[in-house]
Amino acid sequence: MAGVGGGNDFQWCFSQVKGAIDEDVAEADIISTVEFNYSGELLATGDKGGRVVIFQREQESKNRPHSRGEYNVYSTFQSHEPEFDYLKSLEIEEKINKIRWLPQQNAAHFLLSTNDKTIKLWKISERDKRAEGYNLKDEDGRLRDPFRITSLRVPVLMPMDLMVEASPRRIFANAHTYHINSISVNSDHETYLSADDLRINLWHLEITDRSFNIVDIKPANMEELTEVITAAECHPHQCNVFVYSSSKGTIRLCDMRAAALCDRHTKFFEEPEDPSSRSFFSEIISSISDVKFSHSGRYMMTRDYLSVKVWDLNMENRPVETYQVHEYLRSKLCSLYENDCIFDKFECCWNGSDGAIMTGSYNNFFRMFDRNTRKDVTLEASRESSKPRAVLKPRKVCTGGKRKKDEISVDSLDFNKKILHTAWHPKENVIAVAATNNLYIFQDKIN
């Protein structure tokens, strides 16, 4: 019935939920980013308390063929801590804004995590052996009396309980005056970009004391400020190309071969607006909160307040597809402006084949769109539908008039239950949905 993301018989089932059940949500526990690594074996989350938790998918075992690999805690560490910039009287939150994995090159895993001001490269490595039989010290570390040592021995490696260690390998600091909203690893596996409200910097992963400024939209006179950078991403295959979106609903594609400072875009994507429909809210709801290239590199997707748009990189004057996420909110914009919800930043993601896209909404609803069949579905992340392998029932919001039995009316939606962060496994139909302080994992139904 759901039919999105796979064939017509496709259905999503509950797999796991992580996090506390209690009603009182501590601010620090609010999940602020979710990201699968390149193989999908690891799933990382960051929260407002500056902590990172990494889950690993367990190998499918023959004993339990029906439980497709579950994600269990692999490592957890404190990535960022709150700081106070005394010079500028600025409080720096420890909230993790983004996590991006590096492609795996050896046994260890690397990821970049960032808060508003500082990016850190973390190495996550396993240790399952320990050396025993040192000459100069005992097993408990005490120094042996040198006069008592009568023979030499070669230490041997003994197996030990698996220990997963996370260590910060690079700290990329002091390069952003404004708040970092995006980081993106380049396809050359050597560089990455970081973007704040007004500037984008290019870094080399090995070098922390220098970065190149490649975009600077700060006006000479701050009174003339009309737009800010909202998101940025490197092209998945062309290491010279990146895009950045703005608060005015436009996207600029830049080619780093053209100039050192990419203030002049190579391509400018903007959908023409009907001037008669312009209102006080037009610019605010057109602000792009996320931009993501498709895996193929041919398309990119943008999320604004009410819709998701797919753009063909070869066509700048309008998107090729537009999907309405929650159009019924258009008649609630006044209250959404008053309670600040109109400024919520929703993310969006592609599935592995680029055939489907997903984004979040309110009331713990999230939406999926199948680009091929044009079908869409609304699902809910809730504890009520959290029985193992329970099939998720499509939800429907009633916009007016008679409310059918299973529908929910717009006025009953809980605007505090926002799904801002979702992630799709790069190869399989497994999705991770962050609902405030809980992480839900859904998988496709095994027939």
Add this chain to the structure above:
Amino acid sequence: MSEEIEETKTSEEATGEEQREMEDKVISPEKAEEAKLKKRYPNLGAKPGGSDLLRKRLQKGQKYFDSGDYNMAKAKVKNKQLPAATAEKTEITGDHIPTPQDLPQRKPSLVASKLAV
């Protein structure tokens, strides 16, 4: 909402202009919402996305503190009883001199994430 539509259609007294205005409200929920907002906040500027909104966004996290004022105040108060710190620990906006007791404590969370249980 449906009542409004009926009124628009049946009202013959409304002039052409008024009718177009009402039709606008009916056709565009966004414009109706804008009218609602303007009624509640008559002083709201016409340009919402302008520099005011953006500057507020850029200044997130700003806490106002002047070390000179702080030390002067400390020196003055030394001879008197220190007034009890107010229960209001929310916004330090600059209309009074913040003391270290007033600034919200920003300690790192030493507790492990509940996701890692």
